[in-house]
Amino acid sequence: MKYYLLHFGVFLFALSNAQAQGTFTGVITDSANVPLTDVNIYIHQLKRGAATDKFGRFKIQNVPPGQYDISISFIGYISSSKTIEIKEEEVTAIKEALSPGGLLLSDVVITDQIDRDVNTIAQIDIKLRPINTSQDILRMVPGLFIAQHAGGGKAEQIFLRGFDIDHGTDINLEVDGLPVNMVSHAHGQGYSDLHFLIPEIVEHVDFNKGPYYADKGNFTTAGYASFITKDVLDQNLAKIEGGKFGTLRNVNAINLLKDTKEERKSSLYIASEFFRTDGYLDNNQHFNRLNLMSRYSTRINDNEMLTIGLSTFTSSWDASGQIPERAVESGEITRFGSIDPTEGGETSRTNAWVKYINTQTDGGIFENQLYYTKYDFNLISNFTFFLNDPVNGDQITQRESRNIYGYHGSYSRESQLGNKSLQSKIGIGFRYDDVNDIHLYHTRSRKQFLNDVSRGDIDETNLFAYINEKLYLTPRLSLNAAMRLDHFTFNYADALTPDYKRQSISKSILTPKFNVSYTVTQNINLFVKSGIGFHSNDTRVVAVQSGEEILSKAYGIDIGGTFKIGNHILVNTALWRLDLDQEFVYVGDEGIVEPSGKTSRQGIDLSVRYQIVPWLYLDTDVNLTDPKAEDSPEGQDYIPLAPTFTSIGGLTFRMKNGLNGSLRYRYQGDRAANEDNTVVAKGYFLADAVLKYTRPRFELSLTTENIFNVAWKEAQFDTESRLYTETNPVSEINFTPGTPFFFKAGVSFFF
Structure with a gap:
């Protein structure tokens, strides 16, 4: 049954002659x-x-x-x-x-959640369970699951709200205002590699679900997550960790400038992370990653703030890739084996940005940020083995080099409309991606070139502007209406055509939002959120389709609330629905266009935070989703790999004597792996544990993953493939095995 988006309307209210206030x-x-x-x-x-x-x-x-x-x-x-x-x-x-x-949940006050810089659940989670791995960064978003299927260096596959988001097609990810999603990427649209972010330096994690936020543009359909690094280090840090499978990790964070005056106005620090592991697979992973970053912040005066950030990241790895179930069952390989052990990759990213915030005498706030990113990517994969080339195999290499230039600015101010409070914000910006030699080619044994599949240059520009108005009809009831305009220009020069030919197409999109918030008491806030979002298609898709289906719209609505029960329980819940005009993507693995038609998803999200006693906390997130392909007949309308039931949670304790830790679980139910649910991607239940002893000058830690040593499948795909010894192809589940029991120990020094 269809529903209609709440209309973007006109505020109607009566002006009253109240007493002077x-x-x-x-x-x-x-x-x-x-x-x-x-x-x-x-x-x-x-x-x-x-x-x-x-x-x-x-x-x-x-x-x-x-x-x-x-x-x-x-x-x-x-x-x-x-x-x-x-x-x-x-x-x-x-x-x-x-x-x-x-950390006391009794301190939490439930106010209007729509316009907060960081939502309440995010504030609690970042304080309650600090993130210690790159995977933990994404897992901070309630209901978000990830899967790694290429040796640890490739961006994680993401699942959220009934979406198999692949590597970022339907979630907007940012770090310090820099976009993480890569448009028109060699491996797939929206590719999001967060491995350049050092977990210990994260200060805030802001997230929200749905397409309801005017300052979030492309890829904001299922939601967004924004990560903010620390302005200043509370203390210097030196950490060393080691564990199974030759795992070693070192993190350092050092203050270079720290005001000794009573008022701290400026800070400058550097941080580094080095990680390496052999991995748990039969073939050595040879994985290593190096992160370096620096951040300078200063309050020029009480009204001006300047921040400058620099970071660089490089990573390389070997991968065993996905393997077919039949090869394991026949004994040809173990579940940690490989069909093509020459897979792997290298990637790097360098960022530079500057942000200036200025407050006016009338209370208005100007924010301006410029950024630049240099990015390189090279990935070698083999998904079908000997399906297309029975002699050399089907290995492919995807490569690109890009420069990203961007700016975004905003002005916000609170004013009076009659005797009503009005909060206004306008924003503008641009992003320009200059992608050079985006290349897909057929290779053998990682080094031998066989033939080109696609190759060219991409220029993609996104200009945007938005206006956001929030009116308090009463001190507790607010209406939020917003409109966003995005304009895209797509340019593609195909290097494999006989003559040079640049294809250029432009398209604009308007996306309105309308939200209502009512704060019943300091313990209850109710909301209705509605809006239109979108994800853009790959420039190569746009070129093939001659401009059709460039910007796929998503229509969403959430009805829910945040509740504080007594002084110790916090609950956030929502009923929601999201319809997409078209899930139409470029499949970078094969260089083809693959439409999948209209889809709908509806479900319920539930998050609970409970402080059982002053030193013991419980948290759980439960997410139920019903995903459907609208254009398909009943029984054949499953969306492959779309999650339907997920839950994440655990117990965390913090003792006054310095002992602290957590016992956490992850559960994902069975999912349809194809359109008629005749092939199923099996679910799993995993448990992890962390134990720490923290003192003012040092911390000892022990981390375990998959403590019950469950034999689980992490990434799963219904893939048609052929082994070298087979005459005919077979379609079945191909998978990467999940981490077996793993532990690492660490020591941190604070100074």
Whole structure:
């Protein structure tokens, strides 16, 4: 049954001649005078709240004169309470410094979640279970599953809200404002490699699901995740870890500049990560990765902030690739064996960016960011073995080199519309991808060139602008309406045609959003979110289709709420639906265009955070989804590999004597691997554990994965393939084996 998107409408309200009112404002910092973002400020008598911005500032307007009890709380800090007096047509200002404290869910105040810089669940999770691996970074998003199927150096395959997102087609990923998704990538549209991010340097993880956010553009259909690194290091870090399969990891983070004055205004640090492993497969993985990064931040004055970031990353590996079930069952190879052991790859990425934030005297905030990325990629794969070439095999190499240039800026301001509060934000920007020699070719034994499949140069430009308006009809009821305009220009020069020919196509898309939020009490917030998002298609698809189906729209709606039950339980839940006009993608593995028609997905998300006792926490995320291919007959309308039931959760403890740790699980149910569900990708249940002993100057850690040593299949595909000894091809599950029991131990020094 079809549904219609909530219309982008006109705000209607009555202006009233209320008595003169006052304004409550202030600045919240930590004990070192560093501004804190998203601190909760709550006026109990009025049941109204606000959150601080990037400068630690807040403003609550239209407050009737009188005395009020307020509370100031932030996860991981000691709460503060005080009484203030508001006078007619006057501004009451405070400045408060919060001291670090324990993680208490009683400190959580439920306010309007739509316009927060970091959502409440993300704040709790990053404090509760710090991320220690590149895989943990993505797993911070509730309901998100990942699978690795090419030796650890390739970007993870992502699953979220009934999507097999491949490597990023339907989720928008960012790091410090830099786009992670690669448009028109050699391996596939939206390819997102997060391995250039050092986990220990992450300060915030912001995420939301659905296409409801005007500042998030391409690939924001299932949702987005934004990772922000630390402005300043609390202390220097030196960490060394070692474990099974020849695993070694070293992380260092050193302050180079730290103000000794009472007010800390500037910071400069460098960080590095080196990782290597032989891997658990029969063939040595020879995997290594090196990350280097530096970040400089300074508050020029109380109204200006400047941040500069530099990072570089390189990685290389050998891979065993996917293997067919029949080869394992016959004993030809073990489940950790390989059909083509010459797979592997190399990749690198260098980033440079500068961000400037300026606050005006009227409260308006300008944000401007310029960035540049240099990226190289080379991947060798073999998915079908000897299906197409029974002599040399079907190995392919995908290669590209690109430069990305970008800018995004915004201006936001709070004003009055009659006696109503209006928050406005406008933004503009561009992204230009210059992709050189994007190449797919047939190879043998990794080094021998056989023939070209496709080759060319791509120029892709995305210009965008958006406007976002949020009106508080009452202190608790807000309406949010937004509109985003994206304009794309696709250029492709095919190097395999006899004559040079550049194909150029342009297309624009408007994507409206309309959201409603109602804060019932400081413990309940209800919302309805609706909007249109999109994902672009690969430039080579656009060229083949002569401009048809360039920008596929996604229509979404969420109805749900955030609830605080007592002082110890936090619940977030939503019923949702998402329809796509077309899942139409370029299959980089074969150099072909593969349409899959209209699709619909609907489901329910549930996240629970429970502080059982002051030192013991429970968290769980449960996600149920019903994915369907709309243009297919019943019984043949399954979407291959789309997840239908997933759950992630665990127990975390933090003792005062320094002992802390967690026991966590991951569950993914069985999934259809083809359109009629006659081939099934088997689900799995895994358990991991972490134990740490933390003191002011050092930390000892022991990490175990797959503690029950489950024989599970990580990445799974219904693939037609042929082995060298076979006459006819066979279609069945091809898979990469999941990690067996693994442990590593580590020691960290703080100074």
